[in-house]
Amino acid sequence: METEENIESNHTGGDEQQAAEGGVLSKLKNPEYRWKFLRTLWLGAACCALGFGVGQRGPAFLDIQIITRTDVEAASFFFTAGSVGCLAGSLVSGLIYDKLNKSILLFSCVFGMAAATIATPWCSIYGLMITAFFLSSFFGGGIDTAANAELLRIWGKDGEMSMQFMHFTFAFGGVISPLFTEPFLTPIPEDDEHSHNTTTSAPVANTSMGMISSTDSWIEQSNVTQNSTNSLPLTTDVHYAYLISGVFMFLTSIPLVVQWFQERFQKRRQGAKDEKNVKQPLPFALFIFVLIVLCVFYFLYCTVEDSFAAYLTTFVVKQLHWTKSKGAEVTSAYWAAFAACRFLSIFAIRLLSTVKLLIILGVTWMAAMLGFLLASQHEVTIGVWVCSIAAGATMSSIFPTGLIWMEEELVRVTGRVASAILIASSSGTMVNPILLGYLMAEVSPMWFPYLLFAESCMCFLVFVFLLTLSRLYLQQHYAMHEGTAKPEVFPTLEIEVPAPETDGHATGNSVM
Numbered sequence: 001m002e003t004e005e006n007i008e009s010n011h012t013g014g015d016e017q018q019a020a021e022g023g024v025l026s027k028l029k030n031p032e033y034r035w036k037f038l039r040t041l042w043l044g045a046a047c048c049a050l051g052f053g054v055g056q057r058g059p060a061f062l063d064i065q066i067i068t069r070t071d072v073e074a075a076s077f078f079f080t081a082g083s084v085g086c087l088a089g090s091l092v093s094g095l096i097y098d099k100l101n102k103s104i105l106l107f108s109c110v111f112g113m114a115a116a117t118i119a120t121p122w123c124s125i126y127g128l129m130i131t132a133f134f135l136s137s138f139f140g141g142g143i144d145t146a147a148n149a150e151l152l153r154i155w156g157k158d159g160e161m162s163m164q165f166m167h168f169t170f171a172f173g174g175v176i177s178p179l180f181t182e183p184f185l186t187p188i189p190e191d192d193e194h195s196h197n198t199t200t201s202a203p204v205a206n207t208s209m210g211m212i213s214s215t216d217s218w219i220e221q222s223n224v225t226q227n228s229t230n231s232l233p234l235t236t237d238v239h240y241a242y243l244i245s246g247v248f249m250f251l252t253s254i255p256l257v258v259q260w261f262q263e264r265f266q267k268r269r270q271g272a273k274d275e276k277n278v279k280q281p282l283p284f285a286l287f288i289f290v291l292i293v294l295c296v297f298y299f300l301y302c303t304v305e306d307s308f309a310a311y312l313t314t315f316v317v318k319q320l321h322w323t324k325s326k327g328a329e330v331t332s333a334y335w336a337a338f339a340a341c342r343f344l345s346i347f348a349i350r351l352l353s354t355v356k357l358l359i360i361l362g363v364t365w366m367a368a369m370l371g372f373l374l375a376s377q378h379e380v381t382i383g384v385w386v387c388s389i390a391a392g393a394t395m396s397s398i399f400p401t402g403l404i405w406m407e408e409e410l411v412r413v414t415g416r417v418a419s420a421i422l423i424a425s426s427s428g429t430m431v432n433p434i435l436l437g438y439l440m441a442e443v444s445p446m447w448f449p450y451l452l453f454a455e456s457c458m459c460f461l462v463f464v465f466l467l468t469l470s471r472l473y474l475q476q477h478y479a480m481h482e483g484t485a486k487p488e489v490f491p492t493l494e495i496e497v498p499a500p501e502t503d504g505h506a507t508g509n510s511v512m
Helices: 004-022 032-059 059-068 070-098 102-122 126-158 159-185 190-199 215-229 238-269 284-316 324-351 354-377 382-393 400-410 415-442 447-477
Strands: 492-496 505-511
Touching: 004 126, 032 102, 032 126, 032 159, 032 238, 059 070, 059 102, 059 126, 059 324, 070 102, 070 126, 070 415, 102 126, 102 238, 102 284, 126 159, 126 400, 126 415, 159 238, 159 400, 215 400, 238 354, 284 324, 284 382, 284 400, 284 415, 284 447, 324 354, 324 400, 354 382, 354 400, 400 415, 415 447
Parallel strands: none
Antiparallel strands: 492 505
16 A cells, blocks of 8 residues: 555655646646745735835925925935834844744735835824834835745745745836826926936835835935925825825735635644744854854945945936936936846846856946946946946846855845844945945045945955855855755645555545
């Protein structure tokens, strides 16, 4: 008589053979793969909703000032509250990720962000608006942390395409949201039109996917509109745009709660217990050391990625004497390249290993930053354009590809690990503008390319150190390929196996 293990082995082998022969459609016949596939779609939808919320903040900044009757200096604290909220959300989500049902955690974060988004344009009191920005970013930070950790939990080192897809959905949401927000914005005087365009040119950002990036750019670039803000009408229809975003966020939360009910149903049928936390393959002290170095890597990367987008327009206007509209155009080109190459990375990861892709991206990134520095120094306009676009293209996929590489060779990306990475990333986006702003204002705007080129080189050197450590030590002494977590529960497939006639009955085995 066939044992349950033999049946499971035969069934799994058959599914793998079908998958190899028929591609995705055949894989979807496997209930385990189908669960992973749908889970990835819902995570992508949640990240797209996150992109909607983040991408809307910059274009709506002047209208938020109208609602609260504040100037740029006072309104800048809304973004500060958002930055603090994102850090807090990432920390809390990382701490409770391994203790709560993942679907409920994600649903709560998406639903909470939807509610905060809808409420934001109705908070005319200054303190309430700060609270709304804090809560919106708090739940957004929770989505960012939980989504990255969850995707790597269910796919492990096989999640290259899924990770690239999820990060692309965020970029897509950030690009789309300004388009449907613009019709509801209050018009500004004709002579301030260029300034308005400048503030809506950089909707996408990156903490993990781009959480806090470019918030400083809204403040920096909106300074040119401060005088005109006081003359704007004290009415706005921007609440309709926020309502659209909030409803979309709410809709993306529904599949998550449906999956939660499915998981509870399957657990009752199987009597399943909650899965234990993923065990790290490294000793604790070595794990902490590697995690700290990884945090330095992401701190430096997000420092450059955020600052380049935030200060690009300011730099070309002050140093190269471009018009503000031309500065807005080159910033838009940067983000277009960023989003397009993030999409292309979904397919590129199938052709290249994560290490090869990171090396290619890192080298071309440094080359783009060096080219931007030289082109700016010699005022070569076409060089500035080409290198700005190249910078967006090369930086687009470093973050998600790095997470996959971490899972493959360094540490298991649990909720707490993802939280630490995102906190380091967010810290970089908060610290660098202080230093860069001082150097550009007090010394020379040329410190913009000087500092970012130096930081990009430092980031790549940290990557080389981690790669050397992994190949020469970690992989020689530790089983880095073991320990990948599986999904909490998969829908079961009932297989009726005919028993020998002597047994007088048939047995039913449940195979995942």
